[in-house]
Amino acid sequence: MxxxxxxxxxxxxxxxxxxxxxxxxxxxxxxxxxxxxxxxMRKLQDRLGGIFGGGKKRGGFGGDGGGKGGSGFFIVLVVLAALFWAGMGFYTVDQQERGIVLRLGKYHDTVQPGLQWNPPLIDEVVKVNTTRIRTHDHRSLMLTADENIVDVDMTVQYVVSDPMQFALKVRDPGDSLAQSSESALRHVVGTSEMHNILTEGRDTLALQVQERLQRYMENYTTGLSISKVNIKNAQAPRQVQDAFDDVIKAREDEQRAKNEAEAYANGIVPEARGRAQRLLEEANAYREEVVSKATGESSRFKALLAEYQKAPEVTRERLYIDALQEVLANTGKVMVDVEGGNNMMYLPLDRLAEKQPVRDSAGRSVRLDENTLRQITDQVLEETRQRAPATSSGLREGR
Incomplete structure (x- = not known):
């Protein structure tokens, strides 16, 4: 119903x-x-008003007990928010990095590697790698001091030495490095000749560019340190490369010819000087020998003259014997003509010297030497004089 x-x-x-x-x-x-x-809705408004202290004090459901519970809840929220805010401030800086701390946008400190804490929303941390080797490549056409165009390819290796300057002093350190590399390279190439740049002057060119570029980085406070500058390639423009190759080959041939000529001169000149010095020394020695020999002969003649004045016959006999001995010592055969006889005495001195060793009275072997032969010759001559004194006197007077 x-x-x-x-x-x-x-x-x-x-x-x-x-x-x-x-x-x-x-x-x-x-x-x-x-x-x-x-x-x-009224009850919800009363509860929220009690939490924030703006509600009415009522009995029952919206009374004092609800206000106290709202205050505790608010404290819990504040504590949780504070813990969350503090936890946001922890961070880690790697071993290869350094941390730049900005407090309210202003530089405050540089922190080292490890676990760090900074108040969030107040401090800002910028991490900068200070060990990584960075590379910048640059290539361009440049004018040399002798008004030639050269194509240079260069590589710059650098690291961050001052993280604060790198992060804060310059807006774009990489762009500053690129512009500075162009300026330094053009300045050095513009003061060098093309021959040095294309051949053995590359190492010197790299060192000069590195020194100048480092000064630029220090003046601009970029916080960068130039580790090394490498000139990878330096050549003439492609349009005229063949002509420059011919020029380089001609210069190399010229240098090789010079080196060969210098080597030949270094070998010939000392040898000629040595021969000239040797001739001078031989001439001086011959002069000394002739002078000394002449001096000795004159001294011997003076001494012989004094002896001859004391005993002319004996000295004359002795001179004759010495002359005969000197002549016979250089011949192998001696022929002695005896006046009044038909035979000629023959002394085979050459064969006597070539014979086997003879035995003496004691049975020992004795080889005939020059002195022995002279003694034998003297004995033979003496025997000949004794046998034919008249003949010997005739021979002497005839001579």
């Missing part, structure tokens, strides 16, 4: 309303009705 039919429940009310005595009231008795949205 419907709720509004006559004789139903006798109250002629909807199911959500109360009894007859509580007609027009909501929530009265044991009857259930739909939720009141306005009442729920």
């Amino acid at each position: 419907a709720w509004n039919e006559p004789g139903g429940n006798g109250n002629n009310h909807d199911p959500w309303s109360g009894g007859g005595d509580n007609r027009g009231k909501r929530g009265g008795g044991n009857d259930q009705g739909p939720p009141d949205l306005d009442e729920a």
